[in-house]
Amino acid sequence: MAIANKILLLRNAVRALALFTFFFINAAGLGHAETTLKMVAHADLKNIDPIWTTAYITRNHGYMVYDTLFSLDENLEPQPQMVGDYSVSDDGLTYRFTLRDGLGWHDGTPVTAEDCVASLRRWGARDGMGQKLMDMTASLEALDIKTLVLTLKAPYGLVLESLGKISSNVPFMMPERLAMTDPFEQIPETIGSGPFKFIKDEWIPGVKVVYVKNEDYVPRKEPPSYAAGGKIAKVDRVEWLYIPDAATAMNALIADEIDLFEAPPIDLLPIMVGTPGVIVEELNPLGVQGWLRLNHLYPPFDRPEAREAMLWLTDQEHYLQAVIGNPNYYRTCPAFFGCGTPLESDVGATPLMNQDLDRARALFDAAGYDGTPIVILQSTDIQILNGAALVTAQLLREVGINVELQAMDWSTLTSRRAVTDPPEEGGWNIFLTWWNSADILNPITNIGVSGGCREKAWFGWPCDSEIERLRDAYARATDPERQQKLAEQVQMRAYELVTYVNFGEFRTPVAYRDTLDGLIKSPVYPFLWNIEKR
Numbered sequence: 048m049a050i051a052n053k054i055l056l057l058r059n060a061v062r063a064l065a066l067f068t069f070f071f072i073n074a075a076g077l078g079h080a081e082t083t084l085k086m087v088a089h090a091d092l093k094n095i096d097p098i099w100t101t102a103y104i105t106r107n108h109g110y111m112v113y114d115t116l117f118s119l120d121e122n123l124e125p126q127p128q129m130v131g132d133y134s135v136s137d138d139g140l141t142y143r144f145t146l147r148d149g150l151g152w153h154d155g156t157p158v159t160a161e162d163c164v165a166s167l168r169r170w171g172a173r174d175g176m177g178q179k180l181m182d183m184t185a186s187l188e189a190l191d192i193k194t195l196v197l198t199l200k201a202p203y204g205l206v207l208e209s210l211g212k213i214s215s216n217v218p219f220m221m222p223e224r225l226a227m228t229d230p231f232e233q234i235p236e237t238i239g240s241g242p243f244k245f246i247k248d249e250w251i252p253g254v255k256v257v258y259v260k261n262e263d264y265v266p267r268k269e270p271p272s273y274a275a276g277g278k279i280a281k282v283d284r285v286e287w288l289y290i291p292d293a294a295t296a297m298n299a300l301i302a303d304e305i306d307l308f309e310a311p312p313i314d315l316l317p318i319m320v321g322t323p324g325v326i327v328e329e330l331n332p333l334g335v336q337g338w339l340r341l342n343h344l345y346p347p348f349d350r351p352e353a354r355e356a357m358l359w360l361t362d363q364e365h366y367l368q369a370v371i372g373n374p375n376y377y378r379t380c381p382a383f384f385g386c387g388t389p390l391e392s393d394v395g396a397t398p399l400m401n402q403d404l405d406r407a408r409a410l411f412d413a414a415g416y417d418g419t420p421i422v423i424l425q426s427t428d429i430q431i432l433n434g435a436a437l438v439t440a441q442l443l444r445e446v447g448i449n450v451e452l453q454a455m456d457w458s459t460l461t462s463r464r465a466v467t468d469p470p471e472e473g474g475w476n477i478f479l480t481w482w483n484s485a486d487i488l489n490p491i492t493n494i495g496v497s498g499g500c501r502e503k504a505w506f507g508w509p510c511d512s513e514i515e516r517l518r519d520a521y522a523r524a525t526d527p528e529r530q531q532k533l534a535e536q537v538q539m540r541a542y543e544l545v546t547y548v549n550f551g552e553f554r555t556p557v558a559y560r561d562t563l564d565g566l567i568k569s570p571v572y573p574f575l576w577n578i579e580k581r
Contacts, residue, residue, distance in 0.1 A: 117211030125211030149265030395542030
């Protein structure tokens with residue numbers, strides 16, 4: 048009996064301890080219930096280096112974990128971000144930047160000026176705007192642990208605009224040991240200083256990406272404005288989910304299983320607009336421009352006649368009807384630097400805006416097209432680009448061109464487009480993409496008009512000294528009338544060279560649950576700081 052009583056007392060003690068532990072843990076949790084934001088991203092994250100690739104999914108990953116020296120605000124003006132104070136010499140040649148207090152890497156080490164110098168040099172080797180800045184740079188060095196000095200060869204009016212570039216490639220700051228990685232190779236890990244930390248152990252390509260709040264991040268005090276201002280992480284955890292089937296993603300949003308659907312197809316918007324608890328909103332005030340990018344290295348597009356044929360082949364209205372459908376969300380536009388912008392122009396656009404299939408057929412013949420299949424990279428998991436690839440294939444076949452569509456997901460395409468081998472050996476002739484209008488506003492930001500050859504041009508590698516001379520002149524010009532004239536000359540030459548074919552402009556709203564507040568409007572979206580989840 049005594050033994051039985053002891054056993055009973057022991058059991059009661061264990062139960063009491065378990066009950067106490069349960070209430071203690073839950074009481075502690077009441078003070079701070081973890082909030083998780085779940086988003087269906089527009090593509091799968093496979094490449095984590097936002098300098099190695101211009102892919103927007105990798106750029107968005109960069110904004111989660113990295114920070115920048117300057118950032119653009121809603122007036123498209125560069126504002127200090129990691130920089131606390133800066134000065135410019137009277138002759139405009141020397142820029143002195145001092146980092147603000149409280150900056151630290153996710154591995155616990157402090158951010159230094161040496162880190163920033165190495166990061167700028169790596170970015171400047173890949174990005175079109177960065178390349179122009181580096182061309183104008185006499186020296187870039189760390190003066191002390193918090194101060195870096197940029198000295199120019201001649202006055203250059205786009206220094207702060209370059210450092211504050213809002214979209215791909217963004218000049219993200221990295222630790223020196225990572226920034227010393229060859230810019231044409233990917234960094235081995237993600238260590239930033241931004242508002243969220245990347246959790247590599249929970250990253251499952253093709254399934255999800257996980258970030259957690261950086262508790263040590265010190266935000267600026269200014270309110271958020273585009274990529275500038277205070278970046279306050281108001282959720283504890285972010286999960287990017289990869290759901291390539293749009294209807295499945297939509298149903299997950301309607302069922303409140305996810306919080307945000309980044310890029311819902313236009314044809315599904317009416318369903319979501321009429322669903323209680325779901326908000327459909329346009330966060331990008333500028334829209335995007337669709338591209339057919341041609342490979343200038345190999346036949347047939349190594350010949351100018353074949354590239355011109357693609358202009359006469361294209362009908363923007365046909366493309367936009369096929370891939371967007373609702374005219375409320377698109378417009379035809381011949382301007383390389385966007386419609387509704389200060390540099391809007393239709394100079395040189397006659398072939399693009401006047402489809403003529405017979406002329407296209409004749410030009411392919413003049414180029415010596417011999418029936419070899421034209422390889423089109425088809426990203427099947429992004430509906431707009433998938434549709435644009437199918438339209439392109441159909442039009443080429445109508446003029447007697449042999450076409451080979453090669454299907455893949457977008458993340459695979461962003462690796463494949465970097466291949467410079469011939470199309471029959473793993474290369475390509477055409478891929479479809481789009482660029483935010485913030486990326487194409489002038490001849491320097493619009494990397495698509497670069498004629499920098501294999502060394503400096505974007506994938507497709509146009510090579511033309513004249514267009515580079517004009518871009519350099521634009522970069523040095525300070526008079527708006529002179530800039531306008533030079534931009535028109537660049538556009539005329541870009542149409543002659545056919546650096547890419549613009550298939551029109553469109554807008555892509557986001558859809559999210561009404562339990563989210565604080566989404567930031569910006570040409571780069573979605574920024575996930577400042578978002579609260581109720």
